[in-house]
Amino acid sequence: MSPNDRQPGNVPAGREPAELGVADQNALIAELDALLDIADPVPLDLMDRVRFALDLENLDVEVARWESMDHLAGVRGSSGPSTITFTVEDLTVMVSLAPATLGHRFDGWLVPGGPHQIEVRVDGHASSTTTADQGGRFVLADVPPGFTQILVHLAVPNGQRPRTVVTPTILR
Amino acid sequence: MRMSDSRKLVSDDPPWRELAGHARHAACLIAARSGDRAALDALVTDLTPLVWHVARGHGFEQTIAEDVVQTVWLTLLRNLHSVTEPRALAQWLITTTRREAQRVRGTGSRIAPLPDDLLAQFPSEEGLPELEMLRNDRDRQLWSAFRRLSEKCQELLRLTVLAGRVEYGGVAEALGMPRGGIGPTRGRCLTKLRDLITTEGGLS
Numbered sequence: 439m440s441p442n443d444r445q446p447g448n449v450p451a452g453r454e455p456a457e458l459g460v461a462d463q464n465a466l467i468a469e470l471d472a473l474l475d476i477a478d479p480v481p482l483d484l485m486d487r488v489r490f491a492l493d494l495e496n497l498d499v500e501v502a503r504w505e506s507m508d509h510l511a512g513v514r515g516s517s518g519p520s521t522i523t524f525t526v527e528d529l530t531v532m533v534s535l536a537p538a539t540l541g542h543r544f545d546g547w548l549v550p551g552g553p554h555q556i557e558v559r560v561d562g563h564a565s566s567t568t569t570a571d572q573g574g575r576f577v578l579a580d581v582p583p584g585f586t587q588i589l590v591h592l593a594v595p596n597g598q599r600p601r602t603v604v605t606p607t608i609l610r
Numbered sequence: 611m612r613m614s615d616s617r618k619l620v621s622d623d624p625p626w627r628e629l630a631g632h633a634r635h636a637a638c639l640i641a642a643r644s645g646d647r648a649a650l651d652a653l654v655t656d657l658t659p660l661v662w663h664v665a666r667g668h669g670f671e672q673t674i675a676e677d678v679v680q681t682v683w684l685t686l687l688r689n690l691h692s693v694t695e696p697r698a699l700a701q702w703l704i705t706t707t708r709r710e711a712q713r714v715r716g717t718g719s720r721i722a723p724l725p726d727d728l729l730a731q732f733p734s735e736e737g738l739p740e741l742e743m744l745r746n747d748r749d750r751q752l753w754s755a756f757r758r759l760s761e762k763c764q765e766l767l768r769l770t771v772l773a774g775r776v777e778y779g780g781v782a783e784a785l786g787m788p789r790g791g792i793g794p795t796r797g798r799c800l801t802k803l804r805d806l807i808t809t810e811g812g813l814s
Contacts, residue, residue, distance in 0.1 A: 480662045
């Protein structure tokens with residue numbers, strides 16, 4: 439169908455271009471339907487990343503959100519060092535990634551600090567875990583590449599409900 | 611709950627296989643609550659396009675929209691047992707995506723925060739795909755016009771398209787957009803789209 443089929447020329451001269459009739463509206467919607475998945479497709483591996491992020495043993499998790507402008511570098515897997523910052527309510531996590539033998543070295547800093555447990559899940563590998571020091575610093579020397587998710591199991595005073603903070607899947 | 615343990619329990623013939631639309635979403639959500647991993651995966655497959663297009667309808671560039679999509683699904687995980695109306699899961703996801711989009715817009719330094727009513731008036735061209743991949747002039751013209759619509763119109767028309775597809779049967783009703791019914795706002799958005807195509811056509 440050429441664009442001219444729906445020109446204001448179809449409207450009697452001297453009047454404002456009319457609102458589209460139902461048939462024309464439906465035709466336009468049908469065209470958009472055919473176009474939408476080509477022009478703006480769901481990214482190929484997004485559903486895989488979502489499934490990986492959701493594949494958790496404990497479902498009662500708090501979602502961390504990216505904080506910094508740098509997040510694209512972190513998420514997108516550039517080759518050089520990059521810093522990821524994410525936050526949830528009362529916790530900020532900064533992670534600096536640098537190339538290592540196998541994958542990446544994770545240098546992290548939690549604010550406020552405390553002996554929180556850090557777990558880095560990588561698709562197809564066993565999780566790497568460590569515990570932050572009192573100042574909130576932690577290091578994982580060599581984490582394999584792939585779909586990656588960072589979990590922080592917060593150290594809470596005895597008797598308080600345990601808390602786990604998780605990130606979306608990062609591509610490294 | 612340990613979801614990974616429950617995988618073994620998943621039968622070969624899940625009860626939702628024959629279902630579509632909101633009945634399927636409800637069956638999957640209920641199964642996912644009892645730890646059925648395949649049911650949760652099926653929801654991700656069925657409904658990620660909906661979440662994606664709502665996020666993109668807010669004008670976010672691809673990587674930010676991807677983060678929004680992941681955040682929305684993680685939020686569902688936490689609320690698996692508190693979504694009160696399983697048949698309205700699609701609506702819950704749309705609402706959660708809109709809320710997340712507002713949050714990202716409000717806190718992110720990547721996108722200048724603007725008041726809602728102001729945003730609605732602005733055509734949003736930011737972050738939409740380039741046109742090279744589109745096959746012909748008509749497609750390019752249509753998409754170029756579409757990306758100049760307001761965010762409200764873009765989201766509405768994206769949802770209209772998805773709601774018309776078989777896999778989203780019942781979603782249209784949940785959104786208050788009965789199939790085949792053309793609401794006044796949708797009519798205005800489509801008329802605006804036609805006018806933009808006409809303008810573009812006249813220039814080329």
